[in-house]
Amino acid sequence: MDKAQSRVRGRRRSGEGGAERPAQRDPERTRASILAAATKEFAENGIGGARVDAIAERAGTNKRMLYHYFGDKEQLYLAVLEEAYIGIRSAERSLHLSDLEPEQGVAELAMFTWKYFLDHPEFLSLLGTENLHRARWLRQSTRLKELHSNFIDKLAGLLDRGKAKGLFRTDIDPLNVYLTIAALGYFYLSNQHTLTTIFGRDLADKANIEAWKQHIVHVTLSSIRR
């Protein structure tokens, strides 16, 4: 009803305070800064708790730009998720399991995974959020389906060499080995807050973290040895 009237109201008092922030005029930087801010916001609050205004503020920009570059909140979340997966998959590529002795290779993979989880808590949070929603966005993503690396194949090769040498049991499954490593790391870190509260041991303590790394290596190796 009074739409036309309110429409008329002035929008911008040009030259009020001058440029508070030197207008960046740098699309790549703005986009990256929104993505980084969104990663934090989604990781801290989940998809339901994340606030679009908060993301814009954290990025030092405003909502318009966010919608400009990413469409809407859900597409922004998908971009965050894709970037997170790209991060771990490309880090994995720097692991050269084929150059190592079988036992050493499994130990390296376990320590690498542990360190990656430790250094990227936001990745763990995003995984948790995505699973809460039954992988709704991950399943949509065509980009990520292409990304599925030959990671398990490389691990299978390593394990086969161990089997041939008589070091490992012949019935072990590469995916199970990887799931074991990931499970031990993921659970310890992602559930550390409830566990610390309930069991009264500070899992974030440096010594405990180092001990758990050794524990993962020990558990993984002892479960696959003949």
Place this chain on the structure above:
Amino acid sequence: MDKAQSRVRGRRRSGEGGAERPAQRDPERTRASILAAATKEFAENGIGGARVDAIAERAGTNKRMLYHYFGDKEQLYLAVLEEAYIGIRSAERSLHLSDLEPEQGVAELAMFTWKYFLDHPEFLSLLGTENLHRARWLRQSTRLKELHSNFIDKLAGLLDRGKAKGLFRTDIDPLNVYLTIAALGYFYLSNQHTLTTIFGRDLADKANIEAWKQHIVHVTLSSIRR
């Protein structure tokens, strides 16, 4: 401005359609039904994504009752979390580890934990939500701090018997053993959607679920044996 006016507007047209739902008049049932509905809603959507209106509707009641019995959304969430923990702790009490041979006892604990996780997906979701918020509500809860059972003590007793018999290594830590069992179960189930999507193996498949149970028992036992 027109507040007074709108205030005057009639509220209830008594005797319009008659009783659509036979008014329960059963406080306990109403409370329980709200709690059950809230458990589902929080487990499916997290705390940020859960909707108070949705909880009321699922419970077959209305928001007023929810606020009547639980105060506000956060207190309702806390009640849900407390009930979930009470559930697993009391189920744990039915386990009589002290009657079993050490190896059999560890296997029973592993299988019990797996089955509990499998049967209570909402418990896993709530744990995830609570950890996302750094155990903010769990830490507040005085009820749950009293609840912390002698569970680890019972497990320690079992392991000590195994050590005395020369079956288990003497340096194993009861908490680590429990964390190992919980980690393997939790990760497989709570992350099944992303894992299934990424690795192309249906983790929800019955045979795979049974195989993972055996895997947990095997991994746990092989990591503690001398």
Place this chain on the structure above:
DNA sequence: CAAGCCAGTAACTAAACGGTTACTTTGTGG
């Protein structure tokens, strides 16, 4: 060098949300 396009801003809007109010219904004890 002007025209047009793209980066950027802030005020705005409709809808959704958590929470409250005003009121009705029903079982129970004096």
Place this chain on the structure above:
DNA sequence: CCACAAAGTAACCGTTTAGTTACTGGCTTG
């Protein structure tokens, strides 16, 4: 049998939220 308290209802409210509009200004290019 009626008064009162507790259970229950639905409309309502103020605020927050995702998303949009109207506009500015600078860089590039024909």
